Amino acid sequence: MPIQRAKPVETLYDEVAGYDLVLTPDAPLASAINRRLDVPHFGTFATTPRRLAAGRKERAEDRSAFLEVVDRTDHDWKSISYAVGNTLQCWEHQGSIESILTYDAYVDDATEAVVEIMAELRSTSRRLTEYTIEADSVAVVGEDQLTELERSILPDEYDRFDLFTDDKFEYPSFNVFESSADIVDAILDTVDAETADDVAVVLDSNSRYSSLVESAFAAADVPYYGGPGFVDDPHHRSLLCLCRTAFRGSETLVSDVRPALTQMGVDVDITHDDKRLHALDVPETEWIRAFCSTLESQTFDECLAEYESRTGASLDLFRDELAQLGLAETRIDERRLDELAYYLQAYEVPVDRENEGVLLADAKSSGYVDRPVVFHVGLDEAWTHTAPKRPWVDTETQFERYIQQFQLLLQSGVEQYYLVQDTAGGQPVTPCLYFGELLDEEYERFSDLQSVSHTRTFDGVGEGFEKEPVDGDAETVRNVSNSSLTTYVNCPRDYFFDRLVDGPDRDYFKEGNLFHDFAEFYVTHPDVVDDAAIDEVVDLMLEEATPYFATSDQPLRERTYRIGLETIVEYLDDQRPFRDDFLTPSSGWGENVFAEYFDRPVDSPITERWFENGALGMKGKIDLVSDPAHLLDFKSGSKKSRRNVIENAAVDPPGDTPDFQAAMYLCHYRTERPDEPLEFTFFHFLETLDDVVTGDHDVADTLTTVSYYPWTFDEHVGTRDAFDVLLDGYNDCVATFEDLGYEAYAAIVERLSFPETTEKDELRDSSFATEFTNAVVERTSDSVDAEKGCDQAIRALNGHRQKTFFEEDLDALEDFVAGRIDELNRHRAGEERFPVEGPGGEPNYRRVDHRDCILEGASDE
Template sequence: MPIRRANPVDSLYADLAEYDLVVTPDAPLARAIDRRLDRPHFGTFATTPRLLAAGRRERAEDRLAFLELVEETDHDWKAIAYAVGNVLQCWEHRGSLDAILEYDAYVDDVTREVVERLRTLPTTSKRLTEYEIDGDRSVAVVGYDRLTALERSVLPDAFDRVDLFTDGAFDHPPFQVFESTTDIVTALLDAVSERNAGRVAVVLDGGSRYSSLAESALEAADVPFYGGPGFADDPHHRAFVRLLRLGSRGSDVTVGEVEPLLSRLDVDVPVDDREKRLAAVESPELAWVRAFRDAVADRTFSEALDAYERETGVELARFDEELRALGIADELVTDQGVDRLAYYLRTYEVPVDRENEGVLLADAKSSAYVDRPVVFHLGMEEGWTHSAPRRPWVDAETQFERYVADFQRLLQSGDRQYYLVRDTAGGEPVTPCLYLGDLLDAEFDRFSDLDSVEHRRRARATGTGFDREPLGVDPETVETVSQSSLNSYVNSPRDYFFGRLLDSPDQERFVEGNLFHDFAEFYVNHPDAVAAADTAELVDLMLDAAAPFGSADDETLRRRKYRIGMELIASYLDENGPQSDEFLTPSSGRGTNRFAEHFDEPVDSPLTERWFEDSSLGVKGKIDLVRGPTRLLDYKSGSRKRPSRVVASSAVDPPTDTPNFQAALYLTYYRTLRPDEQLEFTFFHFLEPMADVIAGDADLDDALATVTYHPRTFDEYVASRDAYEALLDGYTDCRETFDDLGYAAYREAVAELSFPDTREKDELRASEFAAAFTAAVDAGTSSDVDAEKGSDQAIRELNGVRKRAFFREDLDAFESFVDERLGELNERRAGAERFPVAGREGGPNYRRVDHRDLLLEGSR
């Protein structure tokens, strides 16, 4: 069905002017009609049934009933709130207080007590039940079908109905499609000023980012507004509840977790400390918070609030009133008490005094009409759709029709309407409000499928991107990238960009990883010093360094982890340590080493922590250990990955959604030093055998993952003696077949063949290579072997080698890939275009981004 045209307020007033009383379904419409009153009128002219019955100061009856019952009963607060909500809702839809008692599934002792208490409380519903409009007055009801059964009960026997809609259709304005929520709020701010604020309304989802962004933007621009954040959203109210919760968090709470609270206390937290435990950070600014946390269990809620007010210099009298209304002001702060307080603030809207001036912020799900000349509708997404009450006393179909009718009226509020929306979020299409699907005669999945206008950021002459004033400074060129930077950039260029702009906090896994690296480096240089040292002393050294990230409860587990990790590293190096460094040039080393400082010994071997940077290749990095002229090693504290997984993660055409280019990057550099030699890169996952160590049957080989670089193409490798020997060490039929064939005949069989690019087993079996190879092998072997099966196993074995190793063409392609990414990166740094969220193959993989909250958009 099309969007029905709403009856304009001026037209409504023309039809209603001669009546004594006009009843409307919502207060904003009543006020709009009242404002058009052009003749003297005694008493109320336009109003809602609830305002008519309750007077001009209607109170939230659900909160009133809840507070009364909390004070007079010992029932659980959630049970009270649940029962109050059910009783009032059933009363609204059935018109009778006792109607709830007809539904056995919703009746219990709490419900019965709520019903009896509501008989005497001066709620609006009770007044509606008792009120009746004087039959001598001429009454018009606007939108009768929007009134509930209880609201209709006040109407006289005779009244006239006026429809909210006309017979015409509403030709809605186009959707203005922006790239992000930030762009939408910026566009709003461009149109609103302090001078015109009183003529503007903004309709949005009150629980969405639009709400907080719009409020912050208007406040920063000194544009007055009202209808925004409620009592529970007050920053100091939220901070106080957070502070109360610290009492139950123990010593594990981190500085970052209380950062919103600290901002209310004007405490600036260093980035490095955000992941550390609050108790472990020695800072005078944090002393008050720690002292409050330690003493809060001995304070009442009122005393805790007084302490917060003294520290912040603010007065929270309204919050104190709520504590007293709830009857908990003089109770000691407990976990249960804080949970109940937080539940109350989440459940009920506490009234606040507002200055009704400036831009009106209206919640899309609680408004049906906004009386402002200019109305901006922000978002219009799925969050605008109501969740219909699932109760037997609610007619779901009728309720849905009410929601759709309200939505249609809301779309037409104002003389001018602007629909500001976005098309994608996080790389996925944004789902428009579901009501649009019932109202628009079009098939659509996103806003751009409808009548819309795209708003992209203005382009510079050199390409797309921000239009900014030239600074007269040439951008710095990035000449080399590390493997971690390349991983980040390929996954999400914008995440990489923010990583360059923002400092990252110290994190437990990195701190522990660095400690193990320091130990390994020191052990290579001074094994005798470690052997002579007390292991417990070394564990203490690591424990002290990582203390800000752990609690006393897990100290025993940490000690075991650190001891076993050091023992496994030492055992590996004892068996596989480098014998000589004569093949390397001296190295001055980079950074500090905690163990070297502890023992007061240098770590200056060129074999450990060897830094490299090659601008001709565009790569840089640090090799943990050079085991020999052709063997490199990297320590990893995480779980072991198979060599095939390591190679697969280094793919460049296309990259995977879990890119990891470390092995490829290090081998690319190192082959320039040993250009014609076979190289090995080994990941030593030294914590992998921990469980086996505890069980007494550890095998260090289970912790190793080695990938090989062959200084030849894969086709050259296939024809080599090495490949032939690999087949002789393979499956049974493969071994028998190629032992019978011999190396000379094997080399001749593959000399003119090229191994397919695919790595899929079925595609390899169906390839021309497989057919020609099998025929040649069959012709060169005796009938005693199964040449067909042996050939099939050989192809699988050769493909397995390719999956586990790098060949010349692989690293050549990687060099080109790095060069292309550097060129692309530097163009973006120079302003040719924005750093996109998505990498080359879409995405990003959000499990691998570091700044998720800053990645608001898709690939554009």
């Protein structure tokens, strides 16, 4: 079915102008018709059935009924709310308050009490039930939109008028924006304080658009109404948040109360967000901790007064509401607090509003908006009603009401503007499901329909971000660390937000730093660390990490720390004595918790060695120079194999989990020790945690060591090291090359070139494989299977290549880093936008830290 064209209000008025009374399904539509009156009219002209019966503006009878039942019964609040909602809904659709009692599954003590009490109340529904229309001539506009209860007041004779014509409505183009902020900017470009009374914004009141539009209008001094309600008041939300914090226990994080802190003007550094509030000893949170500790001894009214005293806010409306609920003098406990929170979420507490300025209309509550200019914002699946799943509701009829209401809403205003997004938070936006019933086109997103794309151009040409000249140049990046490079390679825009947005300290960073500090201290002062000192170190680590963990986790963390420390001691004892004569003294790197605790300096030339290699564009911190040609890094995470280390350092293209640490450090270190084979070891000191517990621990299982050779792999194939790989492999390979001998092997491969491919089938089909096999077969005895041995040898050499760094690998990384630094500086200088996709293509979103800040698709075009 196409979108039916709605009759203009002027047309409707012309059709009903001669009637004594006009009934409409929607109050704004009735008001719009009344505004067209051009002759005096005695009494009510256009109105809704509810307003006619009540004789005034409709009130939220569900809230009034709830308050009455709460005051007169002892049933729990959720049961009362559930029963009130069902009773009113059934009454609306069946026309009688007692009709709910015919549905046994929905009848209980609370429902019976609600029916009994509500039958006595002078509610709008009861007035509708009893009302009789006395007008002589009655017109009903949009009768299909009226419920059974609303139709009950209609006289025997009345004239019907449709809301729609038989014509098709040609909807305007969807204006597709990159972000919700761009949509708000577009509205602000059109609306100001002078034009506000001519504009309406229709949106989902629970969406992100609602708060953004309200904030933007407030900042621009554009008046508006119909926006935030009682529960949206920042102080109301803040007070409720603080009260609930008192019952969450000791594991409440600072991030849980940050909205309240912000509202109170308390500035707590974002680095504390992941720390437990009650274990964090900072002055800024002292009042909240004290507030939570005494809350259960206070009444709601006393709690309110204390909050007002602290913030200077006046919460008279909140105090009045507590009085209505009978809570003002009640002592606070968790049950009462939960009931209060439920009530505030379930019911709209009335607030006084100035009805001037831009009208903010809720997409699921409004059927018509009478403003010359109407912005329809979002138009996504949040605009779709959820039909009541109750036996007294005719779902097909209700769906037709929703469809008609949606069509009418789409055509509200003389000028309509549909402002939408194709993606939000990196995910496709689903258009409102009603479009599937109304449009003939096949579509998946708004851009598949009649649409106009509004893309901010980054270079300042045409529409887009306005550029203002500023003095000064962008700071040039000359060196990158492994963490920066891996973030940039995975997703350049995530790298950008890493620099732009502060984040909280992480537990694993804190623990990792503590283990590193201990290792540095132990290398320098092994004589200080005995069993008693280990106990002290564990206690100190627990104290430092306490804000990050639940109290119940302490035994496990204590055991983990002790095993990690003992494993570090075991490994470092096995490596002694360390040589440091080949390095210049170091001035130390930062502070060391244990050096400060034991009052001993750490100034070793072989630990925590910071480097910035400007020629390579690389920087980092070497944990330990184990010997002149061997670097070591302490890791608290899971162990990776040699193959994983080499794969993660690949640059053509980068892998899904890039990690260039070993390769970058070897790049730097080979400039200090050129032409020497080098080694890099990852020491995963927690890898054997379970083995220690079971008594089957081997420190060798914690180590992953990769080698670097200062020559190409092709050159390496002919070396004694490569030949030794063949003698430590498959059985036929060992037999063949023991029979052949190194001298003959070296002579054969000297004139051959190993293929660049690493694919097994391509290697077997290569000319190298053929020539190599023929030459080996000629020089070995019949007692060995030389052909099978050569096939195994090629696989063994290829496997060795995939577990080892060679000259070409580090050369490629150096070129890659130089290219990324050039790119990075172009982005920073504003020549290019930071893209979402890195050199390896689509990001691995599991490794993206700022997922909510990154848009995809059209945002990069």
